[in-house]
Each structure stands twice: as C-alpha cells, then as structure tokens.
Amino acid sequence: MRYTSWLLMLLLMVQSAATFGVESQASRSFAAEAALVSDAARGHRMILLGEKHATAEIPLLVAALVEELSAAEPVVLAIEIPRDGQAAVSDYLTSDGSEIARAALHAWDGWQVPNDQHDGRRSEDLFDLLERLRELAAADRDVSVLLFDTVPGSTRDHHERDRAMADFLRERFNQNATARFIVLAGNVHAMLRKPSYAPPEMQEPMGAFLSDLKPYAINITAKAGQFWGCRGGMCVAHNESTNRDSGPAPVGDPYHFYLVLPQFTVARVLGRK
8 A cells, every 4th residue: 555655646746747847848949039038128127028819829938938037036927817817816826736726717707708809818828828837936936927907897998998007017016126027918008109100099008108117018920820819899810920030129119129930829719619
C-alpha cells in the first residue's frame, strides 16, 4: 500500500511537471517577440498592447512577455474584462489550478454574453493565459492580473467608458509604484491620440487619457490570418493582413511601435455558435 501511494504521487508529479513544461514551451515560442517588445518599451513602466480580439497567438505572446519581465520585476497584467470579475480571477491565480478551480473561474456570469456581443475577449485562450500566470505565481514570480473594463451599464457611452478605464488604470498604477503594467486592450483603446483618419463618432482613446504616465503603445497585427470581432452588430471572423514589418511607428502615429506576427488564428471564443 505504501509503495502504491508513493508510485501514485510520483506519477502526479511527473504529470504536473509535463503540463508546466508544455505551457512554458508555448510561451517560449513567442520569446523573440516578447524580447522585441521588452527592448522597444525599455524605460516605460506601462506598456499598452493594442490587440485584435480573439486570436490564439496574442495570449501566448502576452504570456511570454509576462514571463520575461517578471524575471526581473513585479508585473501587473491588466486585461480589458469587466472589473466585477476580479474576485473570480484573483481566486484562480491563488488556486491549485484544478478542475474545480477552473470550474469556479468559468462560473462568473460575466464570461457569458449575448451572441451579438461576442467580440472575442472571452475565450479559452484567455483562460490558458490566466493559467500560465497562475503557474508563474506558484513559482514565486510577482505577477498579478487586474481587470479594468467598466461594468456593463455603468457608463453612458463609449466616450465615457474610455475615460473611466483610463482613470481606473491610473489609480491602480499610482498605488503600485514598482510594478510594470502590461495593459492588454483593443487596438483603438491603446491609441495615444485620436488619429486624423478616425471617423467622427470615434471616442478619444483610453491611451490619450494616460499620456501623463508616459505609456508605450504597441499595435499588434499580423501578415495573414483571421481574428474574431464585432462590426455592425455582427460578430464574425475577419481577415487580417498587412505589408508592414515590426518596427517603430512613423512620426505622428497613434502608436509608438508595430509588432507584426506571421499569422493570426481565431481563438476558441466562449459560447461561439
């Protein structure tokens, strides 16, 4: 009986180590891009990552970036998810990552939205990113997650929403004088200014309200592939392509830098039909 118990424990340890190794390898596959971002944003305590929602690649990139930066400093990953889900996410990061813990994370009702609001921010790929941060925290890395989007119905429109998100981020940023803030948001929110080509109805972007904090803004795009997003009341897969290469943005651009990945793949969007 004692031998059987010892053997079972050994098997569980091997399985746990293998799982951690798989996740680490996934992050390391974007290590070069993470190093590029880290180098470009050197000297800036806040990095705004402008994303196209619902890709499989960006959560892996973010995991690699958190892994790299947290080796030397505390890291707060701020995610554009309504902040009333903070308790569920924080509880998961301090859990054992078991099926029970993951089920509790899934149970927050904010993950479920009507079909015409499935903009891709809620995905199994995001849950995998949270799991990677849980692993890093368990390995004594100083990492945490901050949900910064407004609670649905708490702001009158998208103009007020961007200002409210910026105010919330500034408050938390000033409360934590040592951590590096990685802010993952839609690419419009991450702009430092409203560009000249923007339609009249576009809001002043969140990044513009954070200019006093000197954030470094990066637009993440891809040479090819698809992402998931909502336009005109319909949420579907959209094609992505660019002839741009990774590098600094031109003078006057709403971003500092463009990070161009080889491919976007649509994420495993929650509730997608």
